Amino acid sequence: MRSGLPQTGDLRRRGVTAPAITDQAGPSPRPVRVRIAPSPTGYFHVGGARTALYNWAFARQHGGVFVLRIEDTDTERNKEEWVQGILDALRWIGAEWDEGPYRQSERRALYDESVDRLWAAGALYACDCTREAVLARTKDNPTPGYDGHCRERGLERGPGRALRFAVPDDGVTVVHDLVRGDVEFSNSTIEDFVIVKSNGDPLFVLAVVIDDRDMAISHVIRAEEHLPTTPKAVLLWGALNETGPAVDLPAFAHLPVLVNAKRQKISKRRDRVALEDYEADGYLPEAMANYLSLLGWSPPGGEELFSLDDLVREFRLENVNHSPAFFDNQKLLHFNGLYIRSLTPEEFTRRARAWAAAVHHPLGIELYSSPQWRELAPLVAERVATLADVPAYVEFLFGDSFEIEPASYEKAIAKDAEAGAILSEMRSRLGAVSAWAAEVLKSELEAIAEAHGRKLGKTQAPVRVATLGRTVGLPLFESLEVLGRDETLRRLDAVLAAVS
RNA sequence: GGCCCCAUCGUCUAGAGGCCUAGGACACGACCCUCUCAAGGUCGAGACACGGGUUCGAAUCCCGUUGGGGCUGCCA
Numbered sequence: 146m147r148s149g150l151p152q153t154g155d156l157r158r159r160g161v162t163a164p165a166i167t168d169q170a171g172p173s174p175r176p177v178r179v180r181i182a183p184s185p186t187g188y189f190h191v192g193g194a195r196t197a198l199y200n201w202a203f204a205r206q207h208g209g210v211f212v213l214r215i216e217d218t219d220t221e222r223n224k225e226e227w228v229q230g231i232l233d234a235l236r237w238i239g240a241e242w243d244e245g246p247y248r249q250s251e252r253r254a255l256y257d258e259s260v261d262r263l264w265a266a267g268a269l270y271a272c273d274c275t276r277e278a279v280l281a282r283t284k285d286n287p288t289p290g291y292d293g294h295c296r297e298r299g300l301e302r303g304p305g306r307a308l309r310f311a312v313p314d315d316g317v318t319v320v321h322d323l324v325r326g327d328v329e330f331s332n333s334t335i336e337d338f339v340i341v342k343s344n345g346d347p348l349f350v351l352a353v354v355i356d357d358r359d360m361a362i363s364h365v366i367r368a369e370e371h372l373p374t375t376p377k378a379v380l381l382w383g384a385l386n387e388t389g390p391a392v393d394l395p396a397f398a399h400l401p402v403l404v405n406a407k408r409q410k411i412s413k414r415r416d417r418v419a420l421e422d423y424e425a426d427g428y429l430p431e432a433m434a435n436y437l438s439l440l441g442w443s444p445p446g447g448e449e450l451f452s453l454d455d456l457v458r459e460f461r462l463e464n465v466n467h468s469p470a471f472f473d474n475q476k477l478l479h480f481n482g483l484y485i486r487s488l489t490p491e492e493f494t495r496r497a498r499a500w501a502a503a504v505h506h507p508l509g510i511e512l513y514s515s516p517q518w519r520e521l522a523p524l525v526a527e528r529v530a531t532l533a534d535v536p537a538y539v540e541f542l543f544g545d546s547f548e549i550e551p552a553s554y555e556k557a558i559a560k561d562a563e564a565g566a567i568l569s570e571m572r573s574r575l576g577a578v579s580a581w582a583a584e585v586l587k588s589e590l591e592a593i594a595e596a597h598g599r600k601l602g603k604t605q606a607p608v609r610v611a612t613l614g615r616t617v618g619l620p621l622f623e624s625l626e627v628l629g630r631d632e633t634l635r636r637l638d639a640v641l642a643a644v645s
Numbered sequence: 646g647g648c649c650c651c652a653u654c655g656u657c658u659a660g661a662g663g664c665c666u667a668g669g670a671c672a673c674g675a676c677c678c679u680c681u682c683a684a685g686g687u688c689g690a691g692a693c694a695c696g697g698g699u700u701c702g703a704a705u706c707c708c709g710u711u712g713g714g715g716c717u718g719c720c721a
Contacts, residue, residue, distance in 0.1 A: 184721045219720055276719075290647085290717065307719050325650070334648050342719040349721050373649055373716040401651080401714095408713065436657095439670090443658055449670055466658080468651050469714060476657065476671040486684075528683045557681095587680070594680090605680045617682040 175393065177209025178363050181235075181242070182353065184216040185227035188419035189234035191472055192368060192403040192411050195437040198456070199400065199465075200366050201240035202438075205457040212360055213242035217250045218352050234420040237430050238437075239453050247360070249352045256347040259355050259385060260308065260340070266388040269308045269340070271300035290336035308341035310381060318376040323364075323398040323462045330376040338377050350374060354381045358392045366462065369399040370410065398462045401441050404469045411472065418472065427500055427533030428477070432484040436477045440470040450483065482530040490522050497522075500532040517542055517627045524619050541613040542628065547636070553616040557606040558640070564607035565644045567593055571608050572637040581630045583622035590622075611640040 179200045183193055204211040213235070217223040228246070235241060263269050272295040283292050291309070300306060313332045320328045340351040357365065375397060382394055403411045411418050423433055434453055444451055444459045451459070485493065498513035512518055518539065525538045541547060558564045574589045594604035609621050612633055618624070625633050 182721085186721075216721060222720070272719090286647095309719095328649070330648075336717085339719050344719080346719085348719070353721090368715095369650065370715055371721090374721095376649095399650085404714075406656095410715070439657065441657095447659065447669065449658090466651095470658090471656060473656050473671070479671055482684085524683095527685095530683095590680075601680050603680095609681060613681095615681090619682085621680055 175363050176361070177204060177207035178212060178361050179204050179209060179366055180212035180214050180245075180357070180360065180362055181240075182214045182216045182356075182367075183231050184219065184222075185224060185231060186219070186222045187227060187413040188421065189227075189231045190411060190413055190416075190418040191420060191423075191433075191437060192418070194234065194238050194240070194420050194433070195403065195440055196366065196368060196400060197235055197240040198238065198434060198438055198453075199442070199460065199462075201242075202453070202456045202460045203364065203366060203462065204243070206460060209363070210243045211240070212247070212362070213245035214247045214356060214360070215245075215249065216349065216352065217248055218347055218349055220250070220346070223250075230421065237424055238420065238434050239430060240434075244360075247356070249347075249356065252352070252356065252359075253347070255359060256352055256355055259389070260347070260351070262388045263310075263340075263384055264302065264308070266384070267311075268384045268388065269310055270296055270298075270337075271302050271306040272309050272337075272339070273300060273306045273343075291338070293337050296337065304345070305343050307339045307343045309337040310340050310377070310384070312337050312377075312380060318379050320372070320375045320379060320397055322372070323396055324465045325372075325399060325467060328372065328375075332376075332380075335376055335380070340381070350377055350381065354378050354385065357395060358382070358385065361392070362395045363393075364398060364462075365395045366398045366400065369402050372399045375399075398465070401466055401469045403440060403472050406471065408469065408471070410469075425533075427531030427535075428481050429484045429496070429532075432481040433477070435484070436480045440472065441466045450480070478530045485529060485532070486526055488526065490519070490526075493526050494518065494522055497525075497532050497535045500535070512539060512542065520623070520627050521619060524623060528619070538619055541618070541624065547614060549610060549614045549640075550616075553610045553614065557610040557616050558644070561607055563597055563599070565641070567597065567604060567607050568611055568637055568641055568644070570596075572634065572641060575630070575637070576634060578630075581626060583620075583626045586622040586625050608637075612636045 181193070181197045181200050183189060201211050203209070213232075215228055215231070217228075232246065260269070272291075274291075274294055279291055279294070282294065283290065286292065295309070296311060302308065312335045316332045318330050318332055318335070320330070322328055338350060340348050342348060356362075379394065382392075386392065405411055405416045409415075413419070420433075424430070431452070434456075435449075435451060438451075438456050438460075439449060442460065442465050443449075444455065445464070446459075485496075488496065494513050521539060525535055528538060529535055558568075561567075570593050571590060574593070575586070578585055578589060590605060590608065591601055594601045597604065605621050606616060609618070610616060612628065613619070613621070613624055
């Protein structure tokens with residue numbers, strides 16, 4: 146067994162200096178405050194989890210604060226159950242927040258107040274264009290998007306009228322990105338975007354900017370899909386600074402997105418990527434966190450297995466990759482197996498038990514406190530990739546539910562001309578054996594194998610299938626030792642009766 | 646279409662102009678170990694998208710092409 150797998154904290158260093166975050170964040174050092182801002186419109190997925198992990202690690206590394214903010218401005222699509230799912234997922238993966246959860250739906254007054262200020266300063270204008278009308282006007286336009294139709298119409302604010310931000314006609318807005326460097330956007334390519342819906346509700350762009358200002362967010366670390374809307378936020382931020390208290394713009398860091406096998410951005414409805422599904426499928430949160438952290442970043446020492454403590458110590462935004470990463474379940478599975486094997490027998494038992502209880506497996510959780518389990522646990526851990534695999538390995542211990550897999554029976558007993566003889570000899574030898582111990586059982590079968598001129602591997606197959614039910618599984622003799630003499634003989638007899 | 650981002654083995658990545666005959670991990674193949682299956686060990690196959698520059702020297706810097714992705718909503 147690999148020693149101390151998840152505990153190893155001794156990643157090889159490569160002369161990494163302390164992160165100079167103040168250089169990028171602005172002229173004066175400011176307390177690190179990061180946030181994750183999920184919207185409760187579906188399951189919390191692995192991409193969100195990785196973003197959370199990086200934010201969390203960054204905050205920890207700098208002695209900062211990790212804020213959780215629920216972006217529920219879209220009242221049509223939000224569901225309360227999703228909020229709970231987000232909280233559970235963050236706790237499970239180990240990225241626990243320090244502040245919040247705040248909800249944008251409870252901060253409406255703040256947005257309204259800022260909108261009033263922007264309106265009074267002339268930064269906004271009212272617009273009553275329908276989407277259809279805009280589309281009709283701009284369909285031949287080389288730069289589609291809103292055409293500024295209402296900009297000079299001098300419409301008053303009111304029901305049925307959205308509020309748009311008047312983007313400067315020329316100039317360039319640059320986004321300083323810690324991962325990608327400076328990204329420039331010509332203002333002429335940015336449309337006059339809506340910040341308040343015609344029903345008066347604030348939109349995401351507005352709420353995000355106001356909240357980030359209000360919460361003194363120092364670093365915005367989020368998925369790359371947000372990069373194209375960032376110049377809008379920067380522009381809005383500037384206007385807010387002019388009409389009210391000046392707040393430093395946060396530093397931005399846009400992480401590469403996670404993609405599926407078709408290299409499309411992972412989506413909640415298209416891909417099965419909900420964090421809670423992985424939990425239910427028997428993945429360990431520490432394995433998941435480790436694997437996820439490796440998607441888009443790697444530690445300087447190159448060691449792939451590391452703990453969250455290591456992540457906190459080694460993580461650097463500057464070392465985050467630029468290109469999308471495919472979520473490879475095969476590798477996750479491998480990591481999960483490694484982590485399972487690194488668990489102490491007690492801890493493995495605790496996890497396996499909790500998992501079995503959580504899914505209401507028919508085996509019943511009392512198995513996990515039995516002496517039989519204690520014997521077999523290390524042998525099981527060596528063979529499983531997820532905790533969900535555990536029950537199948539110990540099913541044979543349950544007399545009630547014991548049954549022989551047809552395919553295994555066919556292969557190892559029905560098609561083996563000597564199977565009947567081997568089983569019968571084994572039955573009589575085991576009936577007479579003095580001590581019921583794995584070593585003894587093994588030597589009995591070895592004697593039979595020799596008599597038949599067969600290899601032990603081939604000779605054990607019929608016995609295995611008759612007593613354990615399948616051609617594959619835990620080591621035979623250890624299993625029989627735990628099964629006990631009575632039950633072993635009973636099963637041999639049952640098969641013998643059927644063969645003759 | 647427009648804007649933006651990206652480009653090293655099948656996949657995740659190392660690579661900061663000479664340390665590269667391009668390293669590691671997953672997956673794959675072979676072998677060893679072995680009572681099955683695993684686990685573990687050894688070995689192997691496998692990549693710098695293409696074309697131009699810059700340079701004594703380019704996976705690394707610049708430009709272009711191609712390809713992929715994201716955004717383009719009164720969603721987030």
